Amino acid sequence: MNLYRELIIDLYKNPVNKRSMPDAHITNSGANVTCGDRVRIYIKKDSEKITDLSFEGEGCAISIAAASLLTEEAKGVLLNDISDWGPHNIFEWLGTELGPARIKCGLLALETLQEAVKKIKQ
Amino acid sequence: MRSDFPLLQKQPELVYLDSAATSLKPQPVLDAMNEYYTGFSANIHRGLYDLSERATVAYEGARETVREFINAKQAHEIIFTRGTTEAINGLAQSWGRQFVREGDEILTTVLEHHSNLVPWQMLAREKKCALKHIDVNDDGTLREEQFLKLLSRQTRLLTITHVSNALGTIVPLRKIIQQAHAAGIKVLVDAAQSAPHMPLDVQYLDADFVVFSGHKMCGPTGIGVLYMKERVQEKLELPWHFGGGMIKEVHLKKSTFQKAPNKFEAGTPPIAEAIGLAAAMRYLQSIGMNKIRDHEKQLLHYALKTLGAIDGVQLYGPNNPAMQSGVLSFGIEGIHPHDIAEILNEDNIAVRAGHHCCMPLMERLNLPATVRASFYLYNTEQDIDRLAAGLRNVKKIFKS
Structure with missing residues (x-):
């Protein structure tokens, strides 16, 4: 098992896009209560695309690394396309699959982003 | 003694440090259950044939073993349940419904496992009564002085843990129980984390209810014990489950019930599990509960020293083997x-990480989660050395 690869540890210790965004158009929070993982996603958008995003939060290495990678990958992506993303995208970015015990850590940021996009559409 | 535990034989590399969640099972427990299933697996109390009689004798014999193990006065004060959780829920639904009224108060602590909190929250909602919580100090010891302050004329019940499953804090109960009784308040003790690890004498404690689970004390899953004092039993009109095995007479519109313990054991009970639990208690007694407590004290002392020496490791709880179980x-x-926990698992070390079903306690101590290592009779100082080496590896991976 090679879950704690260099990339994951590095992104945990030096996350990217981990900052608040006071002028965000929309924010959304999510949590895995059982783990104590929390994330808040900030989004700037135009009529159809995500133009910028960032996150704040605390949690395990997997959840922070996944949030870092997600916020990189989602910049410039069509709002409509975000809902198509799923676990396989996260696994690809992390470079490893996650077992049942950790998948919720990996998916927290994505699910929080998808909820935010749903709110935008409504 | 480790050779008594088949799982440790099958996996000699395993460092099992999660006995507060559930313990490993020794061979005599498995043998006792197997003997029932292969030799006399009949239902109890009703059959007029030999096998059923043998099963009944074994089941009631298990009750007697439990009585002796916790030094209850009478065997019928021992009620078999599915576990600690069922016992507490059952009491909230039966004793709570009968004796708690609007405006009353139930007193508990912030140390409690969710299973000794949520059932009382539900009762409080139903009865419009208040739930009050004795606080802890930052080291996880109970602020005993708060008990008398929170006590009021409306207090009906003190429900309190004996040992914290999250921090290992041993709560000094005897004085509090005496004070509660002096004020006419009933006391429930959650002994899920004490009964397996130290001598438990219910007459000495003098609580009205004492509850614990079999699977944390070398016994099988699916069985637990509710000790209920005879005097309290007599006043409790209704149980929480109804069905076969507990009735005296049933008519189409009304029924009458047997006396305890049958009254509180509706349906076919966990027969094999009761027999297994009795075997577990005999096994523990053959080693000696004082000896088990001393062993865990020594392990904790060693663990505090060994883990405390690792840079960056923060130890929570009393950090004092005299007032802390092997948690x-x-x-x-x-x-x-x-x-x-995940990296330790790669080294074959089983620990628990999370809030340990104690979210209010974690919130009080301002901890999102902790890692918990918990010890039992089969653990050794080598296990703790392996844990310490595992933690150094974690630090290496995280470059911290």
Whole structure:
């Protein structure tokens, strides 16, 4: 098992896009209560695309690394396309699959982003 | 003695440090259950044939073994349940419904496991009564002085843990129970984390209810014990489950019930599990509960020293073997407990990480989660050395 690869540890210790965004158009929070993982996603958008995003939060290495990678990958992506993303995208970015015990850590940021996009559409 | 535990034989590399969640099972327990299933697996109390009689004798014999193990006065004060959780829920639904009224108060502590909190929250909602909580100090010891302050004329019940499953804090209960009784208040003791690890004498404690689970004390899953004092039993009109085995007479519109313990054991009970639990208690007694407590004290002492020497490791709880069971909660600065537990797992070390079903306690201590290592009679100082080596590896991976 090679879950704690260099990339994951590095992104945990030096996350990217981990900052608040006071002028965000929309924010959304999510949590895995059982783990104590929390994330808040900030989004700037135009009529159809995500133009910028960032996150704040605390949690395990997997959840922070996944949030870092997600916020990189989602910049410039069509709002409509975000809902198509799923676990396989996260696994690809992390470079490893996650077992049942950790998948919720990996998916927290994505699910929080998808909820935010749903709110935008409504 | 480790050779008594088949799982440790099958997996000699395993370092099992999660006995506060559930313990490993020794061979005599498995043999006793197997003997029932292969030799006399009949239902109890009703059959007029030999096998059923043998099953009844074994089941009632198990009750007697439990009585002796916790030094209850009478065997019928022992009620078999599915576990601690069922016992507490059952009491909330039966005793709580009968004796708690609007405006009354139930007193508990912030140390409690969710299973000794949520059932009372539900009762409080139903009855419009208040739930009050005795606070802890930052080291997880109970602020005993708050008990008398929170006590009021409306207090009906004190429901309190004997040992914290999250921090290992041993709560000094005897004085509190005496004070509660002096004020006419009933006391429930959650002994899920004490009965397996130290001598438990219910007459000495003098609580009205004492509850614990079999699977944490070398016994099988699916069985637990509710000790209920005879005097309290007599006043409790209704049980929480109804059905076969507990009735005296049933008519189409009304029924009458047997006396305790049958009254509180509706349906076919966990027969094999009761027999297994009795075997577990005999096994523990053959070693000696004082000896088990001393062993865990020594392990905790060693663990506090060994883990405390690792840079960045933070130990939570009393950090004092005299007032702490073999449970040690800790963290490493800058590393999430789940990551710690997952990396330890790669080294075959089983610990628990999370809130340990104690979210109010975690909130009170301002901890999102902890790693918990918990010890039992089969653990050794080598296990703790392996844990310490595992933690150094975690730090290496995280470059901390």
